[in-house]
Amino acid sequence: MIELENVSKSFTLHNQGSAVIPVMAGASLRVKPGECVALTGASGAGKSTLMRVIYGNYLAASGRVMVGDLDVAQAEPREILALRRETLGYVSQFLRVVPRVPTLEVVADPLLAVGVEKEAALDKAADLLSRLNIPKRLWSLSPTTFSGGEQQRVNIARGFAHEYPAMLLDEPTASLDATNRATVLSLIEEAKARGAAIVGIFHDVEARERACDREIDVSVFTPEMAA
Numbered sequence: 001m002i003e004l005e006n007v008s009k010s011f012t013l014h015n016q017g018s019a020v021i022p023v024m025a026g027a028s029l030r031v032k033p034g035e036c037v038a039l040t041g042a043s044g045a046g047k048s049t050l051m052r053v054i055y056g057n058y059l060a061a062s063g064r065v066m067v068g069d070l071d072v073a074q075a076e077p078r079e080i081l082a083l084r085r086e087t088l089g090y091v092s093q094f095l096r097v098v099p100r101v102p103t104l105e106v107v108a109d110p111l112l113a114v115g116v117e118k119e120a121a122l123d124k125a126a127d128l129l130s131r132l133n134i135p136k137r138l139w140s141l142s143p144t145t146f147s148g149g150e151q152q153r154v155n156i157a158r159g160f161a162h163e164y165p166a167m168l169l170d171e172p173t174a175s176l177d178a179t180n181r182a183t184v185l186s187l188i189e190e191a192k193a194r195g196a197a198i199v200g201i202f203h204d205v206e207a208r209e210r211a212c213d214r215e216i217d218v219s220v221f222t223p224e225m226a227a
């Protein structure tokens, strides 16, 4: 479902004499449906960069970045938007939403975007918000004024609303209490059980070991190691 072949990435620092910094070379990995793979490696090894390459935020300099049938490294912007809407979810620990939209709609939105009927979408959103212990009295308010932890849980609910065939998880359990952390781990297990292919970054070792089937140390993709 997610398959990278020989991917390289470098950054050009235009404000520093156009210096070219290679950060990744020869990156290859394959994640099957129902599998969760954790990216590991020291700070600066390139975990976030690899996730951004898969999501299409960073353009790979070379190689193939297949998500389903689409090569993200070659795709048109509209194809990437369709991929993100239908196929590839991204859950980080931070919520970015349009102001003034009620929480229930923020969570239901990815379902409405793929054509799910409004009532069913709102039901699913309500179920996820309950599971993540967001009190019902907050559902009609915009999450912009919520606490950091509440916003994180709204973001997770939104990220898991549509059943994406592929998902990227960036520290989804960071700074959650034990109960909500367990819920997120269950959501990940449920996504795997329905066949989602997942790539994640988890600094929480216990969460990583429970959620993921294997680990890939991205340090092996740093240019000097791959040369």
Ligand SMILES: Nc1ncnc2c1ncn2[C@@H]1O[C@H](COP(=O)(O)OP(=O)(O)OP(=O)(O)O)[C@@H](O)[C@H]1O
Binding pocket: 011, 021, 023, 041, 042, 043, 044, 045, 046, 047, 048, 049, 050
């Ligand atoms: N936009 C950018 N411009 C220039 N260099 C970048 C950019 N993004 C990342 N880098 C560089 O790429 C390397 C990998 O960074 P990345 O954020 O992917 O590491 P990481 O493994 O996710 O680290 P951490 O665990 O600290 O989040 C670093 O040396 C970083 O400085």
